[in-house]
Amino acid sequence: xAQVTQNPRYLITVTGKxxxxxxxxxxxxxxxxxxxxDPGLGLRQIYYSMNVEVTDKGDVPEGYKVSRKEKRxxxxxxxxxxxxxxxxxxxxxxxxxxxxxxxxxxxxxxxxV
Amino acid sequence: SQKIEQNxxxxxxxxxxxxxxxxxxxxxxxxxxxxxxxDPGRGPVFLLLIRENEKEKRKERLKVTFDTTLKQSLFHxxxxxxxxxxTYLCALGKTDSWGKLQFGAGTQVVVTP
Numbered sequence: 001x002a003q004v005t006q007n008p009r010y011l012i013t014v015t016g017k018x019x020x021x022x023x024x025x026x027x028x029x030x031x032x033x034x035x036x037x038d039p040g041l042g043l044r045q046i047y048y049s050m051n052v053e054v055t056d057k058g059d060v061p062e063g064y065k066v067s068r069k070e071k072r073x074x075x076x077x078x079x080x081x082x083x084x085x086x087x088x089x090x091x092x093x094x095x096x097x098x099x100x101x102x103x104x105x106x107x108x109x110x111x112x113v
Numbered sequence: 114s115q116k117i118e119q120n121x122x123x124x125x126x127x128x129x130x131x132x133x134x135x136x137x138x139x140x141x142x143x144x145x146x147x148x149x150x151x152d153p154g155r156g157p158v159f160l161l162l163i164r165e166n167e168k169e170k171r172k173e174r175l176k177v178t179f180d181t182t183l184k185q186s187l188f189h190x191x192x193x194x195x196x197x198x199x200t201y202l203c204a205l206g207k208t209d210s211w212g213k214l215q216f217g218a219g220t221q222v223v224v225t226p
Contacts, residue, residue: 004156031212040121042202042218043157050212058213090156098206098214099145099164104156 002027004105006091012111013081021076021108023091029103031094032074033058034066036087037107043090049074050097081112115140117205119217126224132190134220136203139184143205146179146186151200151219160201161188193224 004025013019025032033048035058045058049068063085065077074093078085091105118137126132136146145164149157163170163179163186170177176189190197200219207213 033212033214035216040218042117043204043216045214048212048214056212059215092156097211098147098204099162099211101159101162102147102214103159106156107154 002103004091004093004103006089006105006108008108009106010109012113014113015082016080019078019081019110021078021089021091021110023074023076023105024072025074025091025093025103026072027093027095027103028071029093029095030071031097031100032068033092033098033102034064034074034076035090035092036060036085037090038087046076046089048098078110081110083112086110086112115215117141117203117215117217119201119203119220121218121220123221123223126193126222128194128224128226130193132193132197132222132224134188134201134203134222136186136188136217137184138205141184141205142207143181144208145206146177147204147206147214148175148177148186148188149202149204151202153200157202190222193222195224195226198222198224 034046035043047066049055089108094100094102116139151157202219204216
């Protein structure tokens with residue numbers, strides 16, 4: 001079954017404590033991306049990756065890091081989380097860029113206190 | 114600045130009628146436009162993609178139009194059913210920023226029996 005898997009699904013953490021949200025896809029997709037979703041603001045793109053070792057900023061990259069060492073994995077790193085990073089995060093992937101069918105994960109609810 | 118606008122008011126519609134949603138954009142020359150369905154607490158699900166040189170696309174009970182002169186896309190759900198109740202998101206992508214995808218905030222549709 002085609003899947004984009006995120007972990008953890010729910011997390012409460014404290015300000016400044018580094019955390020990583022993992023994302024893995026089993027479809028051999030080249031393109032992967034991270035979004036955050038906040039009430040009234042819709043989905044905003046954080047980072048995207050067109051292929052292994054190729055990453056670029058989206059619209060709201062501040063406070064986040066990513067890496068793409070393997071095709072299937074695209075972790076999102078919050079080096080020093082702050083309360084304004086409390087949000088619902090989605091990972092997504094597609095075969096060859098966002099101009100194709102995009103598959104989203106189920107989301108990761110992150111609360112920073 | 115670039116803006117993507119969807120009606121923030123929920124659309125309440127009776128079962129069997131056609132629901133029509135609007136996605137307007139400004140300061141944007143999209144190469145393609147996508148529509149997604151999102152249920153509460155779930156990841157968006159891709160529905161349709163229409164490219165800048167296409168006027169209309171259909172998939173089962175769904176129809177999308179794309180008017181680059183009016184800078185608008187219309188999304189129609191014909192013969193609506195209560196199971197169509199969800200939030201519908203539009204998203205735009207550009208050829209000069211191939212990995213970037215920007216979303217509207219979404220419109221909630223409620224179909225009553």
